[in-house]
Amino acid sequence: MAEPVDVELILTTWLRGRxxxxxxxxxxxxxxxxxxxxxxxxxxxxxxxxxxxxxxIDVDVFAADYGSARSLALRVRDELLALRGPVEPGAVVKWTRIDSDPSRRPYENPALRRVGLTVTIALHPAAY
Structure with a gap:
């Protein structure tokens, strides 16, 4: 039987590459x-x-100012929309859907700003 996929590990690894x-x-x-x-x-x-x-999945972007956080969140959103096919470690992504576009999200630290989006990702283990 195929192991369940760890979508958080998959996405953090994938984001580091992008x-x-x-x-x-x-x-x-x-x-x-x-x-x-x-x-x-x-x-x-x-x-x-x-x-x-x-x-x-909630994706939160933290940056020093709102413009930088929003700009990076939009870039991440665009990359996620193109995410298809095999990804490491050991999964296949069928599709990605944006459920909530990037928007301000409160954060208690005044030294940074937070912009977040929510996505749904359909995927399965690579070996099934």
Missing amino acids: FPDVRSCTELPARVETVLPVVQVATVGGPAARFGSRPR
Whole structure:
């Protein structure tokens, strides 16, 4: 039986390949304001089945100012829309849908700004 896919690992790995100067993570580093820009991904739901899943993912972009955060969020959105086919480690993406376009999201640290989007990704293990 195929192992379930770790969509957070897949997306952080994939984002690092597309945006090598941006830190991609699932948990924000301590003192995040010192390592900007940062893209954080987190699964927030979605159906899963034995041979595939359609997880919903929140993608949050953190930058020093709103314009930089929004610009990077739009670039990430565009790249995600083109995400298809085999991805590492060990999955195949069938499609990506934007559920919520980039928008301001509050954050308590006044040294940075946060812009987020929500996507659904249909994928399955590469070996099934």
